[in-house]
């Protein structure tokens with residue numbers, strides 16, 4: 169049996185998405201910038217999908233800029249905030265994805281941008297009182313806090329953080345929503361948020377495509393210069409099949425979002441219960457309560473005395489794909505920068521299981537059975 173429980177890394181592409189893309193690989197090939205009928209046809213497909221995607225998050229079409237994925241979207245938000253919006257500092261945490269963390273550090277080197285890391289609690293939640301204190305200093309600032317952490321699943325209350333940021337002049341708010349776009353409902357109109365990001369391959373779409381939502385009250389220049397595509401905000405011939413695939417993936421995600429949420433949350437609950445039955449010393453990294461935790465992610469802390477560093481490898485032998493965070497379990501020499509911020513990491517082996525609507529209860533049962541055997545053998 170093959171069980172894929174690494175959906176936070178990437179998701180399998182939905183068959184409906186493949187079907188939607190196919191004509192744009194085989195039949196419709198015109199350059200969307202061409203003015204003849206071949207070009208008009210593909211330009212039309214792009215604009216239909218842009219509108220469709222914008223509608224799902226209550227945005228306007230001109231607030232969606234297609235990018236090569238989450239990394240570029242995060243880069244664009246941070247770089248444009250510094251270069252165009254003239255922010256002097258970025259307030260974030262040490263738990264952000266490297267697309268944010270490394271970009272912030274790069275902006276510090278290039279533009280002398282001040283980077284402030286908020287302290288975080290044992291579950292990865294940033295200190296909101298610290299944030300408020302910094303914001304009251306009245307400096308042009310970008311706050312960049314991810315909606316859900318990709319390694320531990322901790323879900324931040326971005327609505328209240330956004331409301332807090334909006335109380336201050338010259339404060340912009342970016343949230344990396346790469347792990348949550350297509351998994352939760354968004355209403356950017358009500359939120360009045362500045363930047364949101366999306367990567368299609370996290371929601372059963374194709375790789376190499378995503379978008380940045382930019383509130384249309386903001387005036388930004390491209391970070392990728394060239395042609396005047398994307399209303400002069402990103403040069404380069406559009407990733408036509410990617411955009412068509414992303415539109416379909418968003419449609420599939422949003423048309424049954426509550427059903428998917430309940431289904432996947434139940435799989436996660438079943439996994440939690442099953443693990444605790446195997447050994448009640450097993451614990452979890454990050455928050456696990458449904459309203460504080462992304463329902464697709466479960467980061468498990470297996471105590472060292474019941475499990476060795478070969479757990480991930482043993483799971484792989486049984487056909488189960490999960491991912492590790494700590495140095496020994498991932499086979500990498502560099503440990504996770506996220507887990508490094510959490511307590512008790514030297515006492516356990518951390519493994520991230522991440523689920524999708526295509527997983528089944530049977531697969532979770534199989535995984536639990538293998539974990540039980542691996543642990544007992546040890």
Ligand code: PLP
Pocket residue numbers: 176177236237238239240242265267314316317318344346347367368376378
């Ligand atoms: N941000 C988060 C939270 C992610 O999980 C990822 C992907 O792992 C990214 C950004 C980068 O997205 P992409 O792979 O589309 O560049």
